[in-house]
Amino acid sequence: MASQSLFAEIAALSGDPARASMLHALMDGRALTATELARAAGITPQSASSHLARMTTVGLLAVEKHGRHRYHRLATPSVARMMESIMQVAADLEPDRQRLTVGPRDAALRRARTCYDHFAGQLGVALADALVEQGRVELTSDAGLLTEAGIVFLGEIGIDTGPMLARGTQRSGRVLCRPCLDWSERRPHLAGYLGAALCARSMNEGWTRRIEGSRAVDVTPKGWRVLREKFRVHGAPTIEGS
Amino acid sequence: MASQSLFAEIAALSGDPARASMLHALMDGRALTATELARAAGITPQSASSHLARMTTVGLLAVEKHGRHRYHRLATPSVARMMESIMQVAADLEPDRQRLTVGPRDAALRRARTCYDHFAGQLGVALADALVEQGRVELTSDAGLLTEAGIVFLGEIGIDTGPMLARGTQRSGRVLCRPCLDWSERRPHLAGYLGAALCARSMNEGWTRRIEGSRAVDVTPKGWRVLREKFRVHGAPTIEGS
DNA sequence: CGAATGGTTCGGAGATGGCCGAAGCATCGG
DNA sequence: CCGATGCTTCGGCCATCTCCGAACCATTCG
Numbered sequence: 001m002a003s004q005s006l007f008a009e010i011a012a013l014s015g016d017p018a019r020a021s022m023l024h025a026l027m028d029g030r031a032l033t034a035t036e037l038a039r040a041a042g043i044t045p046q047s048a049s050s051h052l053a054r055m056t057t058v059g060l061l062a063v064e065k066h067g068r069h070r071y072h073r074l075a076t077p078s079v080a081r082m083m084e085s086i087m088q089v090a091a092d093l094e095p096d097r098q099r100l101t102v103g104p105r106d107a108a109l110r111r112a113r114t115c116y117d118h119f120a121g122q123l124g125v126a127l128a129d130a131l132v133e134q135g136r137v138e139l140t141s142d143a144g145l146l147t148e149a150g151i152v153f154l155g156e157i158g159i160d161t162g163p164m165l166a167r168g169t170q171r172s173g174r175v176l177c178r179p180c181l182d183w184s185e186r187r188p189h190l191a192g193y194l195g196a197a198l199c200a201r202s203m204n205e206g207w208t209r210r211i212e213g214s215r216a217v218d219v220t221p222k223g224w225r226v227l228r229e230k231f232r233v234h235g236a237p238t239i240e241g242s
Numbered sequence: 243m244a245s246q247s248l249f250a251e252i253a254a255l256s257g258d259p260a261r262a263s264m265l266h267a268l269m270d271g272r273a274l275t276a277t278e279l280a281r282a283a284g285i286t287p288q289s290a291s292s293h294l295a296r297m298t299t300v301g302l303l304a305v306e307k308h309g310r311h312r313y314h315r316l317a318t319p320s321v322a323r324m325m326e327s328i329m330q331v332a333a334d335l336e337p338d339r340q341r342l343t344v345g346p347r348d349a350a351l352r353r354a355r356t357c358y359d360h361f362a363g364q365l366g367v368a369l370a371d372a373l374v375e376q377g378r379v380e381l382t383s384d385a386g387l388l389t390e391a392g393i394v395f396l397g398e399i400g401i402d403t404g405p406m407l408a409r410g411t412q413r414s415g416r417v418l419c420r421p422c423l424d425w426s427e428r429r430p431h432l433a434g435y436l437g438a439a440l441c442a443r444s445m446n447e448g449w450t451r452r453i454e455g456s457r458a459v460d461v462t463p464k465g466w467r468v469l470r471e472k473f474r475v476h477g478a479p480t481i482e483g484s
Numbered sequence: 485c486g487a488a489t490g491g492t493t494c495g496g497a498g499a500t501g502g503c504c505g506a507a508g509c510a511t512c513g514g
Numbered sequence: 515c516c517g518a519t520g521c522t523t524c525g526g527c528c529a530t531c532t533c534c535g536a537a538c539c540a541t542t543c544g
Contacts, residue, residue, distance in 0.1 A: 003425055004266060005259065006332040007325075012257025016502080020250040034521060047503055049522055059335040068511040068520050078331045083249075085327040089320045090248040093301040142434040143385035143418035176385035183245055192384040258532080276491060289533055291492055310490050310541040 013060060014086065018043050019051050023060075023074070023083060028114040028215040031064060031071035080116035084180055084191070091183050108216040110184040112208070115215075118195030119202070120182050123219065127198070128179075128189045130233040137177065139188055144177040146194060157230055158205075159197050255302060256328065260285050261293050265302075265316070265325060270356045270457040273306060273313035322358035326422055326433070333425045350458040352426040354450070357457075360437030361444070362424050365461065369440070370421075370431045372475040379419065381430055386419040388436060399472055400447075401439050 013019060021041035025032060032040075038048035052072055055061045062075040074080050112123035119127060131137040136150030146154075151161050178192030190198065202208045207223030210216075219227070227233040255261055263283035267274060274282075280290035294314055297303045304317040316322050354365035361369060373379040378392030388396075393403050420434030432440065444450045449465030452458075461469070469475040 003332045003336060006336060007328055008257055008259045008262035010328055010331055011253050015250055015254025015257040017250045044504060076334050078334050082327040082331045085324040086249055086253055089252055089324045090245045092318050092320050094245060094248060140418045142420040145387050176382045176387060178384040286534060
């Protein structure tokens with residue numbers, strides 16, 4: 001089985017501390033330069049370059065050249081999911097090296113951040129909770145399901161579920177999404193196609209904004225209104241505490 | 243973020259060739275002894291012991307003592323899922339180091355095997371296909387859904403869906419399952435609670451049998467009858483070619 | 485009790501791989 | 515055309531980790 005050695009190679013690549021840091025930095029789905037990634041990992045650009053070259057050769061990362069910059073990003077969504085699943089194991093194992101609730105920056109991350117292509121943190125969990133509570137989504141630890149009511153609701157806020165419906169690998173009368181366990185909240189939030197669509201829509205509409213140089217995101221006043229009035233999120237006060 | 247380093251540690255542990263082999267050997271959900279695992283990895287028992295101790299300390303593996311034997315198994319289902327997701331990435335990356343269709347043993351594995359707690363290989367894919375075709379399950383690459391017809395069908399073959407229904411982390415009118423991409427077939431098969439239940443039922447009823455010292459399984463004559471008549475699997479001839 | 489078997493611990497040889505300084509290429513700006 | 519910037523390649527130092535031989539514990543069985 002040739003894939004056995006590939007398995008080990010992928011895991012080993014992900015297992016070096018410096019590379020793990022860089023991969024984490026790329027988990028927000030953006031493409032970063034070698035220098036930025038070097039800073040994130042706390043190493044020199046030379047070392048980072050070497051690491052990046054290896055990960056790119058194997059195929060974990062993809063590179064786009066723009067002028068004299070080279071932007072690195074996760075090559076495929078499956079890489080992001082792999083990282084989620086490793087984080088999941090880490091969360092399971094972490095005894096209670098509990099929330100070392102430190103640093104204002106960490107606080108911002110816990111409040112709201114992106115996880116590859118969808119929302120995580122208190123915001124992500126609150127969104128998922130609200131959608132479940134309104135009967136728009138059903139969730140278990142294994143899988144998620146968008147209900148008829150959910151399809152209608154998404155239409156109302158301007159998300160067309162047509163493409164999602166067409167996308168099943170099999171015929172599928174319903175749209176499915178995917179739960180992604182949150183490392184800070186230890187509760188599931190929405191990932192998959194639906195999670196990505198929600199996040200994209202929110203960014204486009206100016207409900208949320210990326211915070212410079214971080215995976216954290218900021219909810220705008222307009223965003224708060226939408227969250228409360230449309231999504232009926234009532235955990236808002238918790239998230240707002242900033 | 244303390245979990246950052248734990249992430250790297252877990253990935254690094256999974257990334258050593260010898261340890262990866264041992265983890266793979268444990269992917270059928272059984273518990274194996276150190277000596278068996280050493281043989282699987284092609285190293286001496288001393289080395290294996292050291293590896294096993296490390297993985298156990300971190301929490302990837304769990305050990306049960308029985309007499310002078312110590313049985314090692316994957317500590318939690320999340321570890322199995324992590325491995326699935328890494329294999330998934332490996333399958334994505336594998337250019338076309340295509341099916342190096344070698345060895346009779348590999349052929350058996352491709353035909354039917356267990357993947358932690360559910361079926362994989364041609365059998366797993368054929369089962370999933372048949373269930374989808376009969377409208378008993380809906381599948382996308384992200385998630386799976388058991389239909390009303392599916393619940394009825396499971397009842398007919400003696401699987402009680404009651405416990406599954408009660409198990410959602412949120413209230414959930416339906417039972418959900420999970421797709422797991424097959425490395426040999428490159429098509430999804432059924433995992434999650436439903437996949438596990440199907441596999442367990444099949445073993446108990448004597449529809450399938452584990453093949454000694456391998457993850458491969460054998461379908462009994464009785465099993466073939468059930469597959470054709472109950473599940474309406476028609477890919478059977480493909481699988482049968484042994 | 486003593487031999488046999490499963491398993492772990494110890495110690496040292498060998499290999500791998502990360503890291504950085506220095507130097508070499510590209511691209512952009514003046 | 516020249517300097518600055520982003521990035522990569524090269525070379526050597528150093529730490530880590532894997533591996534196995536040998537010896538040591540524990541359990542079972544004759």
